Amino acid sequence: MRVLERPLVVSGELAWLGGDRLQRRVDHPQQETATIADGEVTQQRTGKSPRHFSLSRAPQLQVLLDSFVALLSGDAGRLQQAFEVRLSGDPASTWTLTLLPRDAKVAKTVASIAIDGVGKQSLCMRMQEADGDLAIDLLGTLAAKMPVQPTREALQALCQGMH
Numbered sequence: 534m535r536v537l538e539r540p541l542v543v544s545g546e547l548a549w550l551g552g553d554r555l556q557r558r559v560d561h562p563q564q565e566t567a568t569i570a571d572g573e574v575t576q577q578r579t580g581k582s583p584r585h586f587s588l589s590r591a592p593q594l595q596v597l598l599d600s601f602v603a604l605l606s607g608d609a610g611r612l613q614q615a616f617e618v619r620l621s622g623d624p625a626s627t628w629t630l631t632l633l634p635r636d637a638k639v640a641k642t643v644a645s646i647a648i649d650g651v652g653k654q655s656l657c658m659r660m661q662e663a664d665g666d667l668a669i670d671l672l673g674t675l676a677a678k679m680p681v682q683p684t685r686e687a688l689q690a691l692c693q694g695m696h
Contacts, residue, residue: 544676544679545557545559545560546558547670549601549602549606550568552602553569554569554570554571555570555601556568556569563579564578564579565577572589573585573587574587592639593660596615596642596643597660599611599615599616600615604655612632615632615635616632616633616635618630618631618632619631619633627650628650628651629649630647631647631648633645642663643660643663644662644663645661646658647661649692649693655672656671656674656692657671657675657691659692671691671692
């Protein structure tokens, strides 16, 4: 986020639970679980009551849900319905899949999602928000290469250095 002096680093696990259900568990810096299911988001923080809200209030979460479900289920039609899809590189080796939201309302929040990978493995996801903020997720084996002092530039170089 542009208001932060350095990137906010969280660690945990993102899991597809089948269908239109996604769960994000954060272990550090504080424990939190967010679940998207049945059009609703539930956030649970240690020691606090669960918070529920409609997925329609968080268009960036809907975009993440659509992209993950379509990618993980291999549903190219759903992916192309929600996004303009651009593939660069070689699908057999290193590649980048860029997703541009087709919905103008969503594009006002999320400008693009770029997923970098090698072969059949996704290693980095970069979500560029329309306001200039950038969220970078290191996935799989690339997550173990998190720099001690991560900066936006260092994380982007790590993602793009796979090529």
